[in-house]
Amino acid sequence: MSVVPVQAVAEAGAVPPGAGERDGYGPAATLAPRARLLPALGAVYRAQLSRARVARIPLLFVATFQSVGIMVLMRGVVDSTEEARAVVSGSSVLVVAFVALNLLAQYFGQLRAGGGLDHYATLPVPPAAVVLGAAGAYASFTVPGTVVTALVGCGLFQLPMANLWVLAAVLPLAGAALSGLGAFLGLLAPRQELATLCGQLGMSAALLLGVLPAERMPTVIGYARDLLPSTYGVEALSRTFEPHPDWFAVGADLGVCAAVGLLSLALATWAFRRAASR
């Protein structure tokens, strides 16, 4: 076996042009710059959005039809305005849960299983940029479906549309919380099938706990409902359908959503780091 002798540090003097500068004495080459957080986030966001546009449009239709279908079904059993509010707001947020939680968990599970994380791990990019970029893209992708669902729901149940602008706050906050959770589950699951399963279960939880009126639930299930981050988005939206909304409570609900969003995105970033450096 031929073992090549270690080259002397002194040889480092002759550097071809463009090969990276050296500090003169030390043997180490200058490192190429890191990608900064915001530009990298923007690049990932843009790429993910275009990716999602190609691959996920049919699924967005599914998500919207599913929510509209649920509202049509519930129309027969709902007998009070309060319940109608819960159904419409739950169904609207369900679109977010479907895309941001379920699909993102699947995406990151697939990325991890297929070795796709290597691509990002060998680029000088902050893990937060990858997670936030993907989460943001998936969350923005839910906008049309959520708006359509809310409008159809207001029509079906004769709810006021005046305060629907609150969706502009509910969507990004619930989106952040749910997509952070989805990314976290997808990155943490040891196998791709488990990631898919977690995403599906999370979405089912958002469906059952969000759409059904809370008053009819057993206490234990009520606690589970309180733990689910999308609940606060549902509550906030539901309150704005009241004739005189309690804006303080709406703000509090959105605050919880934001806090959970920050937490789940931080966890997802941690999970990304962990998954990428096996």
Add this chain to the structure above:
Amino acid sequence: MRTGAKQADRGETVCAVRDLVKTYPAMRGRRGAAQAPAVRASDGITLDVHRGEIFGLLGPNGAGKSTLVRQLTGLLRPDAGSVRILGHDVVRHPERAARLLGYLGQESTALDEMTVSLAVETTGRLRGLDPRRARAERDAILGELGLEELAGRPLKKLSGGQRRLACFATVLTGERPLLVLDEPTTGMDPVARRAVWAAVDRRRAERGATVLLVTHNVLEAESVLDRVAVIDRGQLIACDTPGGLKERVSDEVRLELVWRDRPPLDVPEVAALRSAARASGRRWTLRLPADEARAAVAAVTSGAAFAALDDFTLATPSLEDVYLALGGRSEGLVKA
């Protein structure tokens, strides 16, 4: 054929690997039942790659080549040993690897649903380029590799070779002094292969770029590599220029015989060759000293043996012969 001339003008060491050890538990699940025997995927590997070299890691699938490069790129932490890339310790600082080298892995999952153009541009942005520069590099690289026509198509819709070429394009953005390419030309047609090697040569000639290449293709290894490390079962069994390696078996030649139907074992000369031959279907491969090979050719090109012979070739040794002579397993090496 290349000679050892390249060895004379070695530049500084770009990548220095010392006593690298990585062991995989055979069952990779952490909570699994009793683990099967562990696999030593890197078993005390030491090597140096010099500036401007195209350095190859040759071995069949499962030899430990990819495990080795994953440790060099900071993706995998070795159990023991050191890796220095351009003077940086990437075992202690794996995150620095991304700022020193461009890596082409075997998977394209992260890019599959993007268009070729967006994949290259985004990768450039994530290597720290500003938007204008990323777009300019994207255009230049797509032009250089002849990918303009495919620029608007998602990678998923491309053929295996085209997709590989698109992934190779992403490695070239945000120029790095070291390129680590894990089987870059898999599935490519000759045109795409030429584009890859031309792009590599250009970067080497103009910017002194260094290339570390993983391959299991012996013909490619012979034609493009300056030096090659032969890997088998996690160990480096030889490291030299392709020419230097072949000199080790230069007293032998390779004789390939293809029989029409079945070998005429009733001919005594053919029966005598039987034990030395590696048979694969109708094809026999023999490595023989030159004089014995001549005698064997004389025997099979006359009489009953010739009637049963479909084709034969006599060739000087290839890297595959070197590999076998060094004790490597032959399965998995590709000649194409």
